[in-house]
Amino acid sequence: RKEVEQDPGPFNVPEGATVAFNCTYSNSASQSFFWYRQDCRKEPKLLMSVYSSGNEDGRFTAQLNRASQYISLLIRDSKLSDSATYLCVVNMGYGGATNKLIFGTGTLLAVQP
């Protein structure tokens, strides 16, 4: 089993749609989780951290389900500018100074006009 798994997509959605991505992870002891966005041929950029209670930032909502070992990202009212690859990141380290951050392969989102 891969350490971090994502559906590669692509997800083709119309503007204004709501889209959800899931990501599963193998290490039940993982403590921190993130979603990144990567535009074509660019470096990944932090979209949001994922907290145990779930968190929201504008149109974006992240959730963590520790029992089932998955995290999710919900995007509401999709914009053309949301088109990108969304990367799930899980800290497989032991906490403290040992941050070993593993990326999923990413889910490609294409928002259509």
Added chain:
Amino acid sequence: SQTIHQWPATLVQPVGSPLSLECTVEGTSNPNLYWYRQAAGRGLQLLFYSVGIGQISSEVPQNLSASRPQDRQFILSSKKLLLSDSGFYLCAWSDRFWNSPLHFGNGTRLTVT
């Protein structure tokens, strides 16, 4: 504020030639430092991470090595490049806290010919 510098942006090297990519971080002390590689159409693969000067953890057996001669300097090297070393190389830093996200440099696009 913290910044990360990575150079060069683009590099074309022949098979068998040496490689040296450099990354420096400003505005923070004792960061964790990372090298990732992204092959064309693939996900980010963690190559090396470092929690301090001279402390390097290698994640994948390969033709590459890393060094951290100063607190905020991280170098990726190879004595003899292979065709399979082509890819997008990304340096990143994080704070030492368990829930610290990664912050990436702009990346180096390496083509081995």
